[in-house]
Amino acid sequence: MIPDLVIYNTLTRTKEKFEPLVAGRAGLYVCGPTVYSDSHLGHARPNITFDLLYRYLTFLGYKVRYVRNITDVGHMEDEVEETGEDKISKKARLEQIEPMEVVQKYMNSFHYNMQQLNVLAPNIEPRASGHIIEQQLMIDSILKNGFAYEKNGSVYFDVEKYNQQYQYGKLSGRNLDDIKTNTRQLDGQSEKKNSFDFALWKKAAPEHIMRWPSKWGEGFPGWHLECSVMSTKYLGEQFDIHGGGMDLTFPHHECEIAQSTASLGHESVRYWMHNNMITIDGQKMARSLGNFITLRELFTGSNKLLQQAYSPMTIRFFILQAHYRSTVDFSNEALQASEKGLERLMNAMKTLEELAPAEQSTVDISAIKENCFTALSDDLNSPVAIAHLFEGVKIINSVKAGTEKLSASDLAEMKSFYSNVVFDILGLRAENIGGSAQNEVLSGAVELLISLRKEAKANKDWATSDRIRNELNTIGIEMKDTKDGVEWKLK
Template identity: 60%
Template sequence: MHLYQNQTLKIYNSLTGEKELFKPIHQGNVGMYVCGPTVYSNVHLGNCRTFISFDLVFRYLKHLGYKVRYVRNITDVGHIEDDADEGEDKIAKKARIEKLEPMEIVQQYAVDFHQIMELFNAFPPSIEPTATGHIIEQIQTIQNIIDNGFGYESEGSVYFDVVKFNKDYNYGKLSGRNIEDMIANTRELSGQTEKRNPQDFALWKKAEPQHIMRWPSPWGDGFPGWHLECTAMSTKYLGDNFDIHGGGMDLKFPHHECEIAQNEASTGKSPVNYWMHANMLTLNGKKMSKSTGNNILPREIFSGNNTILSKAFSPSVARFFIMQAHYRSILDFSNDAILAAEKGFNRLMEALDNLKTIKPSATSSLDIAAWKQSCYDAMNDDFNSPILIAQLFEAVRYINLIKEDKETITASDFEVLSKTLNAFVFDVLGLKKETENNSNNDKMEGLVTMLIGMRNEARANKNFALSDQIRDKLNDLGIAIKDTKEGTTFSIL
C-alpha cells in the first residue's frame, strides 16, 4: 500500500483561490510542469527559491508513493526583454554584448544553473526540454490556433486574438484581470499596426535580417513567442490536461494566463487542474534587483565573497532558510535571518547525531504515532514546510530530554521516531549533513587566513616577491585573494 492512500493532500489552487483536495487524473501518477530558467545570466537566489519550492513538492509526492513525471523547461529563445513582444531576445542581446554565439551563452548559463541546483541538493526533473528543441511542435500549435480562428498572421508575424478568444473563453481567469479594463487602459497605445488589439500577444515573430536566432515556418523566417514554448512542451510530455503547473508568482500574468489561452484555443481543453505559484524573495526588505545592486548569487553565499553577509553559508543552510517560510509567503533574506537558520540547522543535525546515543526504555512518554501524523498533516496542508519544521523541532526537544533522562521511549517508538525524522529531514526537505565538510572548510579557512597574514607581513617588509608568490600559489589552487581598504578577503573560485 502506498502512503498517498492514507494521506489527504490539499493544494492551494491559484486558479480558484482555494485549497483543494488533490486528486490526480491517473491514480498513483502525477504530471507536473514547472517553468524553468531563461539561461542568459547566472541564476539568482530568488529564482532558486522557486525551483527549491517545487523540488519540495516533487520530493513529497514521491515520498507519498506517487510516480511523478516532472517536466521543467529551459528557455533558450524567444524571451524578449521586459516580457514584451517588441525588443531584443535576452539571450541574443547577451550574445551580442559578449561577442559569442547565442548557444554559447545558453550552454554557459545552463551548466551554471544545473551546478547550482545540484549544490542545493535539488533532484533533476524527469524531462528537461528546450524551446529550440521543440520548434516543430510550436509551429504545429500555432497552426491549430489559426485553424480554430484564434490566431492571425500580420506582416510575417502571428498573433493571438485575445478579444475573439474572450468571446468563447475567459481570458484573465488566472490573474483575475478583466479584458474590457485592459482594453480601456491601453487605448492610447493602439498605434501598434501589426496587432488588431494591444492585448494580442505574439505566437511567432518575424525575424529581422540581423536576427541570429531564426527558423523557417509557414509564415516566413522567425522565432516563437515566449509563452508558446511552455504550451507546446507541457502538452507534448504531459498531455492536453495534466495535474500541476508551477512557477514564480511573477509568471501568473502574462505568461501563465497566455499559456491557458493558447491551450484552450489549440485543444479546446483547460490544460491544468492545479496552478501553483511560489512567492518572491526580498533582500534586506527590498526587491532583489541586479540594476540597483540589491542582489546576491548562490555562489556568493557559499563562498562568502559578498558585501551582504558576515561569512559563508553552506547550500544546505541556505536551503533550510528557504524551507522555513511557506512557498506562498514573501521571504526576506538577510544576514541575521540566515545566521538564525544556520543555528536551527545545526540543532537539527545535532539531534540526529544524538539519536545514536539513545537507549530505549519500557515505556514512552510521548505519543509518537500522533507526532508522526502531525508531520504529514503539515505537508498535506499545501506543503507547509515551516509547520513541518516546527514539528521536527518538537522531536529535537524530545530527543534532548531523553538524552538527559527526563523522558523515555520504547524500542518500537524509537524506530518510528528515527525513521520519520530521517525521512522528513533528508528525503522530503532535501537537507544534507555537512559536518565533515564544514570541519574541513574551517581548517582550510584557517590555513588561508594564516597565509594571508604571512603575505601582509611580507608586503609590510616590502618583500613583494614573496607577497606575489603567495598570491599566485593560492590562485593556482583556486583561491582568489582581493585587497580592499578594509583588508584582504579571499574566495574559492
C-alpha cells in the same frame, strides 16, 4: 494516517484536495529558468518549492513525471531594448560568443547550483529550442481555429476573439475591459489588432541572431508558447499540476491557458500553483531590479550585502522555513538564524542515531509525526512541519540527557520518521562533516594536532593547548572540546 494532500489552486483561489487525473500518478510541469546569467536567490525559491512537492508526492507513493523546462530561446525586452532583441542574443553579443554557448554555460551553472541545493533533477527537462516544430504546429492549430492572425511575418494571438468564446484573465482575476483601459501603449505594436494581443511567432529582425525558418518567414517563437507546447507534449493534453513564480501568473500563465484552449478546445492544467517572491528590503529580488544576490555569491560570501557565506543547506532551510505562498525577506540576521536552527536540527539527527533504547517510552511521539504530516499535506506547510520537528528535537535531546526515555520500537520509528521528513521530503542533507573530511591527509594532520593538544592539556600546559586551537582557528579549522572528545570542522 497521512491526511490527503490539499493544494492551493490559483485558478479557484481555494485549497483543493489533490486528485490526480490517473490514479497513482502525478504530472507536474514547472516553469524553469531563462538561461542567460547566473541563478540568484530568487530562482532558488520555485525550484526548492516544487522540489518539495515532487519529493512529497513521491513519498506519498505517486509515480511522478516532473517536467521543468529550460528557456533558451530568450524573451523579448521591448522596453529596455528598442531593437526588440532577446536576452540571450543580447548577452551573446556582449560576450562575443554563440547564443547556444551562452545557453550551455548558464544551464550548466544552473544545474550545478541546483545540485548544491539538493534539488532533484526533473524527469524531463525540455528546451524551447528543441521544440520549434511543435511550437509551429500549435500555432497552425490556433490559426486554424481562428484565434490568431498573421501580419508581416509574425503571428499574433487574437485575445479579443478568444475572449468572446472563452474567458481571458480567469487565472489572474482580470477581465478584458480592465486590461483594455489599463494596458500601456508600447512601441512597435502597430501590427497588432489590440495592444494586449501577444506574439505566437515573431519575425526576426536582420540583427536577431536566434532564428528559425517557418512558413511565415524566419523568426522565433513567442514568449509563452513553449510552455503550452512542452507541457502537453510530455504530460498530455490535460495534466495535473503546473507551477511557477507568482510573477508569471500574468501574462505568462494566462497566455498559456489561452493558447492551450485555443488550440485544443479545452484547458490543460488542473491545479495551478504559484510560489511567492523573495524580497530584499521589502522589495522583490529580481535581475531587472539589480537587487539580486547570485547563489554562487551566497555560497561564497562574495557580495557586499553578505556578512558571511551561507551554505546551500542554510539557503534551502531558510526557504523552507517560510510557506511558499508568503514572501520571504532576505537579511543576514534571518539567514544566520536559519543556519543555527538547521545546525540544531542536524545535530539532533546525529544524536538520534546514538540513543540507547529503554524498556518503555516516557513520551508520546505519535503526535509529532501526525502533526508534521498534517502540515505537509496542508498545501506543503513546511514551516509548521519544521516547527514540529523541533519539538522532536527537544525530546531527542532529553532522551540523551536521560530525562526522557524511548523504547526500541519508538526509537526505530523516530529514526525512520526523521530520515523520511528531513532527508527525503525536505531534502536537507548533512554538511561540514569535519572529522570525516574528504581529505585524508588533512584529517591525519589535524588528528595529530589533536593528540598533541591532548597531551598538553594532560600536562596542564594551557598555553600550548590554546595555541593549537587558536592558530588552527586562524587557518580556518574550528576545534571544540566536547564531552565525547574533540570535534573539528572546516569553517
